[in-house]
Amino acid sequence: MTRNSFPQPITRQEEVEAKQKTRRVLKGFTKKRANLIPILQAVQRKLGYLPRIAMAEIAIFLDIPSVDVYEVVTFYNQFRLNPPGKHSVRVCLGTACHMKGGYITLDAWERRLKIKRGDTTPDREFDLDTVACVGCCTMAPVTVVDEKPEAKVEPTKVDGLLLAFEREKQQTSEKPQ
Numbered sequence: 001m002t003r004n005s006f007p008q009p010i011t012r013q014e015e016v017e018a019k020q021k022t023r024r025v026l027k028g029f030t031k032k033r034a035n036l037i038p039i040l041q042a043v044q045r046k047l048g049y050l051p052r053i054a055m056a057e058i059a060i061f062l063d064i065p066s067v068d069v070y071e072v073v074t075f076y077n078q079f080r081l082n083p084p085g086k087h088s089v090r091v092c093l094g095t096a097c098h099m100k101g102g103y104i105t106l107d108a109w110e111r112r113l114k115i116k117r118g119d120t121t122p123d124r125e126f127d128l129d130t131v132a133c134v135g136c137c138t139m140a141p142v143t144v145v146d147e148k149p150e151a152k153v154e155p156t157k158v159d160g161l162l163l164a165f166e167r168e169k170q171q172t173s174e175k176p177q
């Protein structure tokens with residue numbers, strides 16, 4: 001089953017930069033199809049995600065159809081089609097979190113942020129994804145927000161966490177420059 005949804009649009013400037021960076025990464029590889037996954041991993045490390053333009057460059061380099069690259073990217077959970085947000089939200093769907101309602105938590109984040117897992121909000125504030133067990137099962141259901149595991153994240157806690165971000169953003173914008 002694929003997880004990623006469609007890539008969101010990026011600016012012309014981002015496209016140009018992504019193309020240049022992808023070409024630089026490609027210089028470190030030989031033109032063998034077997035290199036596809038290592039190339040995708042290296043490009044994602046560089047860009048933080050795999051935009052259309054990067055996939056197209058990779059397809060040209062390996063002389064394979066773009067759709068083959070796209071299929072691999074959407075098949076593996078490790079690849080992201082969209083740019084990272086300012087804040088990362090990772091909902092744990094390991095066994096303990098799953099048993100304690102991890103999917104309900106995921107649904108709550110998806111509804112509040114109005115995006116699906118694998119996506120980034122249009123303002124690039126949040127990106128949402130899922131993870132396997134993060135090693136703090138007694139706190140289930142867990143959501144890791146900006147690397148910090150949050151315990152017992154049920155829908156009301158999702159609201160609380162988002163409110164805290166909203167307040168923080170307001171306070172930052174009210175601070176005298």
Ligand code: FES
Nearest residue numbers: 092094097133136
């Ligand atoms: S299953 Fe979620 S922290 Fe272990």
